[in-house]
Amino acid sequence: DLHSFPTRRSSDLAINQLSDDNLKEIVRLELNKLVVRLNGIGHNVKYNDSVVDYVFKIAEKDKKYGARPIGRVIQREIENRITDILLETEDEHITFVVNINENNDIIIETQKWYI
Numbered sequence: 001d002l003h004s005f006p007t008r009r010s011s012d013l014a015i016n017q018l019s020d021d022n023l024k025e026i027v028r029l030e031l032n033k034l035v036v037r038l039n040g041i042g043h044n045v046k047y048n049d050s051v052v053d054y055v056f057k058i059a060e061k062d063k064k065y066g067a068r069p070i071g072r073v074i075q076r077e078i079e080n081r082i083t084d085i086l087l088e089t090e091d092e093h094i095t096f097v098v099n100i101n102e103n104n105d106i107i108i109e110t111q112k113w114y115i
Helices: 020-039 049-060 068-088
Strands: 044-046 094-100 106-112
Touching: 020 044, 020 049, 020 068, 049 068, 049 094, 068 094, 068 106
Parallel strands: 044 094
Antiparallel strands: 094 106
C-alpha cells in the first residue's frame, strides 16, 4: 500500500549543480528556441557569444535554481523588447540583431530583409 513507501524529505536528496559550461549551453539552447519561434512568423534573430555571456552572468546569480532563471532573463531582456518592436511596426521579415553595447547593456537593432 501507499503508506509502506518511505517518505523522502527534500533535504535527503542530493542536487547536482550545473557547471558554468552547462548553463551557457542552456542559454544557447533557449536563445535558439527564440530564433525558431521568430523564424516561424517570418523574422530572424542574430546574437553572438557576448549575449550568451550576458544572460549567463545575470542567471548565474540565481544558480541555485538551476536553469530556470535563464528563460526569465531571456524573456525580460530580449523577448519582451522584440515583442515591443514588433507591436510598433508593420514591417515583415525583420532581422533582430542582439548585441551588448559599451555600457554592458543589451541592444537590439533591426534590419529589414527582402525575400
